[in-house]
Amino acid sequence: MTRPAPALLKPRKTPQQTRSAATIGAIHEATIQVLLAEGAGRLTTTRVAERAGVSVGTMYQYYPHKQALLYAIVDRHLQTIMDAMMAAAERLTGSDLAVVAEGLATAWLDAKTADMVASRAIYAIASDFDLTEVMARGMKLMTNVIATLLAAAPDARFARRDAVAFMLAAMLGGSVRVVMESSPTDEDFACLRQELPRACHAYLVAANGVADR
Amino acid sequence: MTRPAPALLKPRKTPQQTRSAATIGAIHEATIQVLLAEGAGRLTTTRVAERAGVSVGTMYQYYPHKQALLYAIVDRHLQTIMDAMMAAAERLTGSDLAVVAEGLATAWLDAKTADMVASRAIYAIASDFDLTEVMARGMKLMTNVIATLLAAAPDARFARRDAVAFMLAAMLGGSVRVVMESSPTDEDFACLRQELPRACHAYLVAANGVADR
DNA sequence: GAAAGATATGAAGAATCATTCAGATTAGGA
DNA sequence: TCCTAATCTGAATGATTCTTCATATCTTTC
Numbered sequence: 107m108t109r110p111a112p113a114l115l116k117p118r119k120t121p122q123q124t125r126s127a128a129t130i131g132a133i134h135e136a137t138i139q140v141l142l143a144e145g146a147g148r149l150t151t152t153r154v155a156e157r158a159g160v161s162v163g164t165m166y167q168y169y170p171h172k173q174a175l176l177y178a179i180v181d182r183h184l185q186t187i188m189d190a191m192m193a194a195a196e197r198l199t200g201s202d203l204a205v206v207a208e209g210l211a212t213a214w215l216d217a218k219t220a221d222m223v224a225s226r227a228i229y230a231i232a233s234d235f236d237l238t239e240v241m242a243r244g245m246k247l248m249t250n251v252i253a254t255l256l257a258a259a260p261d262a263r264f265a266r267r268d269a270v271a272f273m274l275a276a277m278l279g280g281s282v283r284v285v286m287e288s289s290p291t292d293e294d295f296a297c298l299r300q301e302l303p304r305a306c307h308a309y310l311v312a313a314n315g316v317a318d319r
Numbered sequence: 320m321t322r323p324a325p326a327l328l329k330p331r332k333t334p335q336q337t338r339s340a341a342t343i344g345a346i347h348e349a350t351i352q353v354l355l356a357e358g359a360g361r362l363t364t365t366r367v368a369e370r371a372g373v374s375v376g377t378m379y380q381y382y383p384h385k386q387a388l389l390y391a392i393v394d395r396h397l398q399t400i401m402d403a404m405m406a407a408a409e410r411l412t413g414s415d416l417a418v419v420a421e422g423l424a425t426a427w428l429d430a431k432t433a434d435m436v437a438s439r440a441i442y443a444i445a446s447d448f449d450l451t452e453v454m455a456r457g458m459k460l461m462t463n464v465i466a467t468l469l470a471a472a473p474d475a476r477f478a479r480r481d482a483v484a485f486m487l488a489a490m491l492g493g494s495v496r497v498v499m500e501s502s503p504t505d506e507d508f509a510c511l512r513q514e515l516p517r518a519c520h521a522y523l524v525a526a527n528g529v530a531d532r
Numbered sequence: 533g534a535a536a537g538a539t540a541t542g543a544a545g546a547a548t549c550a551t552t553c554a555g556a557t558t559a560g561g562a
Numbered sequence: 563t564c565c566t567a568a569t570c571t572g573a574a575t576g577a578t579t580c581t582t583c584a585t586a587t588c589t590t591t592c
Contacts, residue, residue, distance in 0.1 A: 121538095122537095122539095123539075123590085125539070125588080126538075126539060126540095129539080145449060146445065147448070150578080150579060150580080151579080151580060152580090160540070161540060162541085162542070162581085163541055163542065163583085164539075164541075166581065167539070170581095171580075172579095172580070172581095230445050232359060235360070238502055242501035242502050244501075245497065245498075245501045269514055272507070272510050272511075272514070273494070273514035273515065276493075276494035276495075277490055277493070277494050279494075279497045280489075280490070280492070280493020280494040280495070280496055280497035281489035281493040281494070282493070283493055283496070283497065284454070284458065284492045284496065285493075287451060287454055288451060288455035288458045289451055289452075289455050294485070297485050297486065298485075298486070298489065300482065301482055301483065301486035301526075304486075304522070304526060305490060305525075307525070308524070308526070309517070309518040312517060312518075312521030312524075313514070313517060335569095336559065336560085336569075338558080338568085338569070339569065339570095342569085342570085363549060363550080364551080365548095374570060374571045374572060375571085376553080376571055376572065377570055384551075385550065385551090
């Protein structure tokens, strides 16, 4: 939609001294802060640099353009979340559906709330930067992870396992996102934390067939 | 039900001749087209005007600024969706949980796919324009509608009806959104259409049973 | 401690964009 | 037909933004 440019999105140079590593960290941090404090529309290179306590030029030392910076941040976030889910999946492999459902929901909530600040900020980037592709990738990945998990559950006998995995991925990702995006109260969160596992569980059991008394 | 429109976001003048009504329609249409074709980052007043076949000045005759235009479009979309859901709710009042669950899911999917072009475009605006408030309002509205429906279901005896309504709203809104945002195939849609009603049904039944065991 | 390389600076250039307004064009009634 | 109000025009304005590059400062290495 917007701009593909995969090669151009990579960082310009890799840090070699500790100094520059700290700089990059500060820039990342500042980007998220600006995003949350001022909104994506006011996310400018100057503002980020200012907040990070560095010069604009410094940022261009590491990223060829603004998009590359945004891409790096989104990518890192996605990676973090995915790592957490992979770990959860490994831990849950071979468990019963009930355990899998609750485990997945809890792991997802944990991962998202742990990185919530970044999460909320990132949901707002969609403008200068096309998130569609990244989101689609994440969605597909999650679906696969879940499908594998379902295949390994001893009490699973789904007619259409992939469809169920797809729906579960949409359910997890979507509900948490929607809630996060709408300035949720603590109560909203508590509610989600209680109900989401139940919903996942109920759906999995129902989809698994009536033979489950 | 969309009253709290900030004063500054309201249209500047109301069309009085058929000519101008057509112009406004063209501008709305063009905005969505530009949004889909070029992305939110390249959504400029000039581009919209050009695509609509009018002058930039014309747009400023009806909207005091770009944000007002965006707001109008988002608001109109939300209104459309909400009207559809209200109608569905009325139709479903007094039905059993099974009927309510499936009816809600189907109505939501119908409404979203009917206006899918606008839907997808709007999901991309979040930048120049803070959708948080609008989304939060929509979420709250949906939750209330669902809660009322649940209260009217003869076989319902939820311990925490509001929590269930909240979760169901998040489930509906979120899953459809996530799927729509990730360049879905027809197959993905078919899948959602089949599984979402099931998921809603399963959750409602499960949440209803837990209450008095 | 001095050269070499890495990192940081920030004013200046070039591009883009939202918004205005004075004047042209068009529609509808008398 | 003619007049008035509604509608439209689009170059000009001013503000904001991304990006560059010549220069300065710091680190490491020998």
